[in-house]
Amino acid sequence: MHLASSELFSSDSFPVSGVVAYFSMEIAIHPSMPTYSGGLGVLAGDTLRSAADEGLPLVAFTLAHRKGYFQQHIDPAGNQTEEVQPWNPSDFCQEESARITVAIEDRIVTVRAWRYDLVGRTGHVVPIFLLDSDLEENSGWDRGLTDHLYGGDTNYRLQQEIVLGMGGVRMAGALGLHVNVYHMNEGHAALLTLALLESQLCGGPIGAATQSDIEQVRSKCIFTTHTPVPAGHDRFSTEETIRILGRDRTARLERHGCFHEGLLNMTLLALRFSRYANAVAMQHGNVSREMFPEFAIDTITNGVHAPTWVSEPIQRMLDEHLPAWRRDYLYLRNAIALPQQAILAAHARAKDDLVAEIATRTGHVLNPRFLTLGFARRVATYKRANLLFHTPERLVEIAEAAGGLQILYAGKAHPHDEPGKALIHQVVEEAARLSSDKLKILYLENYDWSLGALLTAGVDVWVNNPRRPYEASGTSGMKAALNGVPSLSILDGWWIEGCIEGVTGWAIEDGDSDAAEAEALYSKLQSAVVPLYLEGPEKWAQLMRTTLAFNGAYFNTDRMVRQYIRNAYYPVRLLERAPVREEVFAD
Numbered sequence: 001m002h003l004a005s006s007e008l009f010s011s012d013s014f015p016v017s018g019v020v021a022y023f024s025m026e027i028a029i030h031p032s033m034p035t036y037s038g039g040l041g042v043l044a045g046d047t048l049r050s051a052a053d054e055g056l057p058l059v060a061f062t063l064a065h066r067k068g069y070f071q072q073h074i075d076p077a078g079n080q081t082e083e084v085q086p087w088n089p090s091d092f093c094q095e096e097s098a099r100i101t102v103a104i105e106d107r108i109v110t111v112r113a114w115r116y117d118l119v120g121r122t123g124h125v126v127p128i129f130l131l132d133s134d135l136e137e138n139s140g141w142d143r144g145l146t147d148h149l150y151g152g153d154t155n156y157r158l159q160q161e162i163v164l165g166m167g168g169v170r171m172a173g174a175l176g177l178h179v180n181v182y183h184m185n186e187g188h189a190a191l192l193t194l195a196l197l198e199s200q201l202c203g204g205p206i207g208a209a210t211q212s213d214i215e216q217v218r219s220k221c222i223f224t225t226h227t228p229v230p231a232g233h234d235r236f237s238t239e240e241t242i243r244i245l246g247r248d249r250t251a252r253l254e255r256h257g258c259f260h261e262g263l264l265n266m267t268l269l270a271l272r273f274s275r276y277a278n279a280v281a282m283q284h285g286n287v288s289r290e291m292f293p294e295f296a297i298d299t300i301t302n303g304v305h306a307p308t309w310v311s312e313p314i315q316r317m318l319d320e321h322l323p324a325w326r327r328d329y330l331y332l333r334n335a336i337a338l339p340q341q342a343i344l345a346a347h348a349r350a351k352d353d354l355v356a357e358i359a360t361r362t363g364h365v366l367n368p369r370f371l372t373l374g375f376a377r378r379v380a381t382y383k384r385a386n387l388l389f390h391t392p393e394r395l396v397e398i399a400e401a402a403g404g405l406q407i408l409y410a411g412k413a414h415p416h417d418e419p420g421k422a423l424i425h426q427v428v429e430e431a432a433r434l435s436s437d438k439l440k441i442l443y444l445e446n447y448d449w450s451l452g453a454l455l456t457a458g459v460d461v462w463v464n465n466p467r468r469p470y471e472a473s474g475t476s477g478m479k480a481a482l483n484g485v486p487s488l489s490i491l492d493g494w495w496i497e498g499c500i501e502g503v504t505g506w507a508i509e510d511g512d513s514d515a516a517e518a519e520a521l522y523s524k525l526q527s528a529v530v531p532l533y534l535e536g537p538e539k540w541a542q543l544m545r546t547t548l549a550f551n552g553a554y555f556n557t558d559r560m561v562r563q564y565i566r567n568a569y570y571p572v573r574l575l576e577r578a579p580v581r582e583e584v585f586a587d
Helices: 039-054 154-174 192-200 211-218 238-245 247-255 266-272 282-291 312-321 329-337 340-362 392-402 418-434 449-458 476-482 514-535 537-552 557-569 571-576 580-584
Strands: 019-024 058-063 071-074 080-083 100-104 107-119 125-132 179-185 221-224 235-237 263-265 276-279 371-376 405-410 439-444 461-464 487-490 505-508
Touching (some): 039 058, 039 107, 039 179, 125 154, 154 179, 154 238, 192 211, 192 247, 192 266, 221 266, 235 238, 238 247, 263 266, 276 282, 312 340, 340 439, 340 449, 340 537, 392 405, 392 439, 392 514, 418 439, 449 476, 461 476, 476 487, 487 514, 505 514, 557 571
Parallel strands (some): 019 058, 019 179, 058 125, 221 276, 405 439, 487 505
Antiparallel strands (some): 100 107
16 A cells, blocks of 8 residues: 555544654564564564554654664574675565755765555554665765664764654655654654754754754654663764764754763753653663653553464454454453463464474474473673573473473574673573473574564563663563463563562562572572462463453553553643543544
């Protein structure tokens, strides 16, 4: 489907003048489009899918990433290697005729857009525009600016962020879109505020901007931060910023307090030019307000798009017993009364699908009767993929007590992250050393959308043990919950809000060291998880029902998008006009 810009929105629930433009460096659009690396991109894609379901007048901007993130290979010794994932936007998208330019260093770079129409459950379209600099009029370097997601150095990254932020604003204008809300999903798009300020000045010198001009920009911008540690925020040196952005623009950003410790901080830039900012979980909000105490930072906890992540067996089971879930995910609360045999049978089919896929990929045949743990996410040292191996003999003991234990790992380390690669090597090494008839440990290569869906639906328990407070939210456990799979996790990120001990899963108690938290993990496996799994299917079925009912009904992007609508996108309109539900969420 391809619609003209004037035909983008057919919903009567929102004013056309209230179009939201959503900017994200990565968006998981389609399983065959490698336009994402992990949680941030998957969250962005799920957000847009729910926006389409809700009939929200929203458009999105990202980069084409023609070479993708990377295809991961892991050799038998646990060494990660990478290769590019080339793809052709014309296979999935339609090219727009509009062209815009951005200034980078002393060059003028031309940018086009590819349009992908994301269609919601009622037919509403959310267009996604993938910005692309691979044009003949550009130099070889500039043609590759939109090729690699998170590739290159800070020089490459800042130039990409000019294309995304400043180029995206100009492309919206060239497409004839009337945008009054610009949503920055992380600081990568923060330079859109500079483009808006320059547009406000109508070509005048940026140094002439008044406080009124700045307030006009702020009135249009909102910002979501996903990073709870200072090192995770994009920062660029003064020299680099002057060289790439220009001296006048750099001076303006310095005057507005967007530099910290001599570095342009994209989070600071986004915060200073936004009327509304939010973190992505309650605890992350606390951490963010401590990091940036001069700013009001709200909290909207993340979610996931239910139809995307609920497995086919669970969907069929829900359609039979709770068909209303398709139109309103709050009906998932009624999962508490699902027939026990129905949810057990659906999960068994999802587990069989996972076992079959692993056999196809690796040749390893797993035992579907064994308790199976899943641990899959971006590989970073704070996520502690190796915590389960802290005291290996305890893990062997637990596997014996359980009558068999299987642990499935997956995750990519950034190509430049040597400590992350070392973690993968250690996990693979320990897996080879410890695996036996009763303990099977596998590291599955090339973690992506499809494998993530199989894992979160097919394992019995989802494990997450980050070092507090570095987990902003985390969404893989939410996907598991939508399939009735409980979590065993550190109380950080979303799990602080989602954990009801013994009802939706289990908490790993805080400790003052890795050793203490590893012991807490072993103890909870030994004292709670394994006994319940062995006690009988009825007790486990009850756990699955309450997990789906309490966490699935809340931790989804339909609820999340509605919170953005009420609190960020249209707060004045919702206060002034009632009734809220009938008007904003009309079918």
